[in-house]
Amino acid sequence: MKKRKACLIGNPNVGKSSIFNSLTGSLQHTGNWTGKTVSNEVGEFVYQDTLWELVDLPGTYSLMCESAEEKIASDYVLGEDYDLAIVVADATNLERSMEILLEVMDVQEEVLVCLNLMDEARKRNILIDKELLEKRLGIPVILTSAKEGVGLEELLEQMNHYSCKNPFSISHKPVIERFCTFFLKDTSIIKKGKAIKYLIDSEWGKEEISLEKKKVLSFYQKMISKAMIRESYHENALKVLEDVIERKEEREKKEDKIWNTLFSNRWTSFPIMLLLLFGILWLTIYFSNIPSSMLFDFFEFLEEPLYSLLSFLPEFLLNPLIYGGYRTLYWVVSVMLPPMLIFFPLFSLLEDYGLLPRIAFNLDQPFAKCGSCGKQSLTMCMGLGCNAVGVTGTRIMESKKMRILSILTNVFMPCNGRFPAMIAIIGMFFVQNASFLGSLYSAFILSLVIVLGIHLTFLVTYFLNFFILKNEKPIFILELPSFRKPKIFKTIYFSIKEKALHVLKRAMIVSFPAGLLIYFLANVTIHDFSILTYLRNFFEPFGLFIGLDGAILLAFLLGLPANEIVIPILLLLYSGGSVLTSYESLDSLKQVFLLNHWTILTALNFLIFSLCHFPCATTLLTIKKETHSWFYTILAFVLPTFIGVCLCFLMNLLF
Amino acid sequence: MKCSELKIGEKARIVAIHLDEQKQAKLFHLGVICGEEILCKFVSPLHSPIAYQIKGCVFAIRKEDADSIEVTI
Secondary structure: OEEEEEEEEEOOOOOHHHHHHHHHOOOOOOOOOOOOOOOOEEEEEEEOOEEEEEEEOOOOOOOOOOOHHHHHHHHHHHHOOOOEEEEEEEHHHHHHHHHHHHHHHOOOOOEEEEEEOHHHHHHOOEEEOHHHHHHHHOOOEEEOEOOOOEOHHHHHHHHHOOOOOOOOOOOOOHHHHHHHHHHHOOOOOOOHHHHHHHHHOOOOOOOOOOHHHHHHHHHHHHHOOHHHHHHHHHHHHHHHHOOOEEEOOOOOOHHHHHHHHHHHOHHHHHHHHHHHHHHHHHHHHHHHHHHHHHHHHHHHHHHHHHHHHOOOOOHHHHHHHHHHHHHHHHHHHHHHHHHHHHHHHHHHHHHHHOOHHHHHHHHHHHHHHOOOOOHHHHHHHHHHHOHHHHHHHHHHOOOHHHHHHHHHHHHHOOOOOOHHHHHHHHHHHOOOOOOHHHHHHHHHHHHHHHHHHHHHHHHHHHHHHHHOOOOOOOOOEEEOOOOOOOOHHHHHHHHHHHHHHHHHHHHHHHHHHHHHHHHHHHHOEEOOEEHHHHHHHHHHHHHHHOOOOHHHHHHHHHOOOOHHHHHHHHHHHHHOOOOOOOOOOHHHHHHHHHHOOOOHHHHHHHHHHHHOOOOOHHHHHHHHHHHOOHHHHHHHHHHHHHHHHHHHHHHHHHO | OEHHHOOOOOEEEEEEEOOOHHHHHHHHOOOOOOOOEEEEEEEOOOOOOEEEEEOOEEEEEOHHHHOOEEEEO
């Protein structure tokens, strides 16, 4: 079998990931906003006699771009070894895709053009003369619409039987041509684009070029600006596209118009955003109650058979495994799984529909006042799902400073691991009955907590702005894609498989060993008391001082690997037992808390501390990876904890 | 006139862009190039950013940057 390698490159949000998914059958989530793919994805598939390795590059407009993820793409195209470049272009806006296309054709021999989003172009009455375009470029053009699966067969066919050797040559401005001729003489390279890379990036291949060439290079660097190179490609693009595109009077889609009006109206835009938040939370709370308790019963029912099944093991092994590991594991699964199965798909539907950029649009102004930009709200939305994802998502921000600001504040968005505990506490102390109205009320209080988190984000961002890094002011550009109807079942399937189960898996991996650890802490005794009791007593004075207690603080600390296990640890501590006990209902849970002197204030402080404390271990590791700095990682730990402690202390003082 | 002075639904042609090279490069990729036609789509409830359309693409930039783009109707 032949082995070949191809890469997908193109502007952001033109459907590279969709094509990648359809070809490789991989499950990378696609969204409807710019900057979804932040690092290379690699997949493999077999078509006829060829094994293809396909690389999905982050979106970029040009190989000359400088932001981190755009550089990943350009470095790959220019530096890596591959057989075929597939340029994915947006059929609804071909002009914009031309620059990257011509640049890629200027560096790579074998190039395919994939005109994606054809269905949308047709709907918007945009006609593209494919034959003329093919003739002008001299390379195959394939019309696809990856979402519908149209044109992929032809794409595969063309990939396997590629024959033309990219005959279209770009004619640059004379001075650029002179430079290329000089630079490429007595080398084996024939592509001008490779010479141009040396021109615009003085770090590129510094060691390889001779001293003489370096001198001439710096001479040309003074004469040729990036703007000039850009114009050069632009002129070529205009020539290629002449008479290729025909736009009939474009009528705005009705739903676009309605949403645009609603979102840019002062009286409707913010209420709509709050309603969306409330709605998602309510649906999550309302529909996860029953499946949660069903899962509980199911796992509890399994416990005995499992115990007897493993009874060949010695007791000192069996007990920790079942009463430590297994119980913690099923606690986490039953508490987390139902809300995630509802929250993630709902959120993905909004994302695919294209609502998130509108939120960034509306919130840019307040964020700008804090030294950040509207895109921070996108990372916050991701943080609602999982803070680690939110931290990685900050790569869409243009400047380092804004990235750090949004990484450090991301924890103020309660993630799915923290929701269940919050919902349980709200259900016990703030809502009287578990009726329909009760669930609305719970969602309302949870929304308030998140709104508090949003305000904290603004405040902390504002203050950090004065201390962290120098003031960079990159231009703020936000693309507003038109609304696309999401494929409902596909979106739900992908979000469950990719996001919900992924987060769950992570939580399960940490909860089992955490369960074992807790079992040992609870059962190893020194002078008649367990280690856990000593630890709890150690934290008790400080806990009471800030309106919580030692058990709560200890639970949060032991919950560092995964926030989901905070409540079960708390129960273990309160019950004074040596194993986690399952609870019958919220009411019996409440009795346990009341016996341990919980008041409304304790519950309120628990919510506050749950919102602002150190991020979980995974998030911290992600922060280290993203910032390459221990300082920021430690700051991300200390800062929210400090704020949480202060807030709790204040509450305790006031009430 | 300034691009930011366009009313919603108004179309104009770009005549000059007074921004530094880096910002110009970013705008270039959106199609903000001298000679192109630009349409004001909608304005944020807080007056900035402002959404424009060039060819098929809708994007938002802040008012201060739109101030530096000169257009004629």
